[in-house]
Structures are given as C-alpha cells and as structure tokens.
Amino acid sequence: MHSRFLTVAAAAILLHGCGDALSPETQVRRSIASMETAAEARDIGDLMAFVMDDFRDGHGQGPREVRRYLQGYFIAHQSIHLLTRITDIEFPAPDEARVQMTVGMVGREGDAWDLAGDVYDFNLTLRRQGEEWKVIFAERRRPG
Numbered sequence: 001m002h003s004r005f006l007t008v009a010a011a012a013i014l015l016h017g018c019g020d021a022l023s024p025e026t027q028v029r030r031s032i033a034s035m036e037t038a039a040e041a042r043d044i045g046d047l048m049a050f051v052m053d054d055f056r057d058g059h060g061q062g063p064r065e066v067r068r069y070l071q072g073y074f075i076a077h078q079s080i081h082l083l084t085r086i087t088d089i090e091f092p093a094p095d096e097a098r099v100q101m102t103v104g105m106v107g108r109e110g111d112a113w114d115l116a117g118d119v120y121d122f123n124l125t126l127r128r129q130g131e132e133w134k135v136i137f138a139e140r141r142r143p144g
Contacts, residue, residue, distance in 0.1 A: 024091055028126065028133055031050070032086060032101070040081060042080060051135055056137060057139065058138070079107060080106075080107050081107070082103055082105050083103070086099060087101060095127055097126040098123070098124070098126075099124045100123055101121070102120070102122070104118070120143070121141050122139065
C-alpha cells in the first residue's frame with residue numbers, strides 16, 4: 001500500500017505551477033517541494049491538483065484509483081514524513097519534463113511510528129498545463 005501512495009505523492013510533489021520568470025527546472029523543483037508539503041499535510045485535494053485527468057501509473061491506474069488509495073492511506077497513517085532527492089531532470093520537449101527521483105517515507109500508524117519506512121525510485125513524466133506542471137505518468141520501483 002505504501003507504493004501507490006508514494007507514486008501519487010511523488011507525482012503530486014512535482015505538479016504545482018510556478019511563475020514564468022522561473023526556469024522550467026526551477027518550476028519543477030519547486031513543484032516537488034509543494035507536493036511534498038501537500039503529502040505531509042495529508043491533503044488529498046492539494047495532491048490531486050497535481051495529477052492530470054489522463055494520468056496513468058505503471059500499473060495502468062488513473063486518478064480515481066489514486067484518490068481512493070490516498071483516502072485509505074491517510075486514514076491509516078496519522079503522520080507522514082517524506083524525504084525526496086531528485087537525481088535527474090530532462091526536458092525532451094518544452095512542455096514535458098522527465099524526472100528521476102528517490103523518495104523515502106516514514107509514517108505513523110495509530111500510536112506507533114513505523115521507523116523502518118520505505119524507499120522507492122520514481123520515474124515521472126510531467127506536462128505543463130497553462131502555468132502549472134502536472135503529472136501524466138508515474139512509475140515506481142525499489143532502489144537497486
């Protein structure tokens with residue numbers, strides 16, 4: 001269950017738009033920080049604002065499945081802390097960004113901390129929609 005959340009959270013962290021005065025790379029990096037904040041706040045609405053309507057993950061799941069998963073995950077985990085590291089950003093087209101990143105997560109279930117956490121690598125594709133960068137595709141895997 002952590003894997004779907006991390007897929008969405010990582011995707012969501014990359015999506016929030018920034019002003020035109022910033023370079024595309026700076027916009028994407030700031031979007032990642034915004035998505036991380038939304039995930040840690042357990043704000044489904046803010047996270048889903050980063051997901052395009054035609055989003056698909058590596059398993060073919062779309063926004064509806066992502067929203068449903070997040071709702072359950074946030075109920076089960078009363079506290080979420082993410083550590084993100086971007087390892088590569090490429091722009092194959094002016095309105096498309098491909099990001100490779102690693103996300104580590106520590107969460108709290110009920111009254112106990114899950115200190116073991118999870119770490120995943122993500123490949124994300126973002127598309128500029130107006131002034132915002134939104135995730136169109138996300139795929140995760142265990143590092144290594």
